[in-house]
Structure formats: structure tokens, C-alpha cells
Amino acid sequence: MINKDAKLVENIFETKALEQASTRDGFGRGVVEAGREDKNVVVLCADLAESTRSQWFRDEFPERYIEIGVA
Numbered sequence: 217m218i219n220k221d222a223k224l225v226e227n228i229f230e231t232k233a234l235e236q237a238s239t240r241d242g243f244g245r246g247v248v249e250a251g252r253e254d255k256n257v258v259v260l261c262a263d264l265a266e267s268t269r270s271q272w273f274r275d276e277f278p279e280r281y282i283e284i285g286v287a
Contacts, residue, residue, distance in 0.1 A: 244269025251277050262286045 227233045237245075251257045251273055258280045265271040265283070274281040 240267065240269050244272045247273045248276055251280065255280075258282065260284050 247257070247259060247270060251259075259270050259273045259277075260282050261268070261270050261274075261284065263283070263285050265274060270281070
């Protein structure tokens with residue numbers, strides 16, 4: 217029933233078996249994983265690295281992290 221290409225966990229509907237994490241932690245981990253799998257992944261950040269956990273991507277792939285800021 218679950219599309220294997222979607223890269224979802226097998227027990228996605230068994231909520232008690234899943235690790236609970238904040239949305240931003242999930243985003244941070246996910247973007248790092250995507251960066252490991254695809255060298256074309258880059259992150260643009262508007263001074264929110266800590267809030268979005270994109271600093272994890274910056275720490276691992278500084279050459280693919282662009283801080284654009286907002287004035």
C-alpha cells in the first residue's frame with residue numbers, strides 16, 4: 217500500500233512505534249539526508265538557520281548553503 221519510492225517508514229500508521237520530533241527537527245534532518253543523496257541540493261536561508269535547523273546542512277555542506285538575509 218505504501219509507495220516504496222516515497223521513502224516513508226514502513227510503520228507510518230503505527231504512531232506509538234514512531235519517533236516523535238518537532239517539524240523543524242524533521243526538516244533539518246531531511247534536508248541533510250537529501251543533501252547526502254543528491255549533490256545538487258542547496259539551501260537558501262533568510263537568517264533562520266537555527267529556527268529551521270538548516271544549520272545542520274550548513275555544518276555538513278557549507279559550500280551548498282547560501283545565507284540570503286532579509287532587510
